Amino acid sequence: MQVSAESTDSSRAASVNSLMHAVLSVGRLMRQRGRGETLDTGSFWLLKSLAASGPQRLTDLATCTDLDVSTVSRHVAQLHSAGLIERTPDPADGRAQRLELSPAGMARIDAALSSRRARLEKCLESWDPGDLEELDRLLTRFAADVEALTQTMEKA
Numbered sequence: 007m008q009v010s011a012e013s014t015d016s017s018r019a020a021s022v023n024s025l026m027h028a029v030l031s032v033g034r035l036m037r038q039r040g041r042g043e044t045l046d047t048g049s050f051w052l053l054k055s056l057a058a059s060g061p062q063r064l065t066d067l068a069t070c071t072d073l074d075v076s077t078v079s080r081h082v083a084q085l086h087s088a089g090l091i092e093r094t095p096d097p098a099d100g101r102a103q104r105l106e107l108s109p110a111g112m113a114r115i116d117a118a119l120s121s122r123r124a125r126l127e128k129c130l131e132s133w134d135p136g137d138l139e140e141l142d143r144l145l146t147r148f149a150a151d152v153e154a155l156t157q158t159m160e161k162a
Contacts (some may be wrong), residue, residue: 040121061106
């Protein structure tokens with residue numbers, strides 16, 4: 007039995023639609039705050055970006071998080087007031103400042119990530135180790151393809 011191109015296209019569209027809904031559901035789970043967590047979503051992503059990338063200028067932080075500079079500036083002011091971010095002179099340009107996590111900021115983002123990791127582990131606790139490894143392999147490949155497409159779109 008030969009599968010028609012129309013049937014293949016329909017099946018692919020259904021799979022992409024199902025995957026989109028799954029990714030949105032996972033995103034919703036990862037955005038939820040844990041008990042006692044007070045970081046709003048925007049602050050969480052800024053702290054996570056600083057934790058991953060290290061000290062950087064506000065404009066670079068805005069670029070890597072794909073947010074407007076004024077939005078990042080407001081969040082940074084709040085995070086600095088809360089003692090979660092420190093400002094240091096930029097060694098390349100004394101007029102500019104670099105932002106970095108304070109020890110309290112590192113503790114906050116570690117706690118927030120730990121809470122999210124625990125939720126994800128709970129969802130996956132009944133999974134067979136081989137299935138989990140396969141999911142990890144495929145999602146890693148998918149994330150790399152998403153990142154490559156994102157970078158291509160940003161350059162266009």
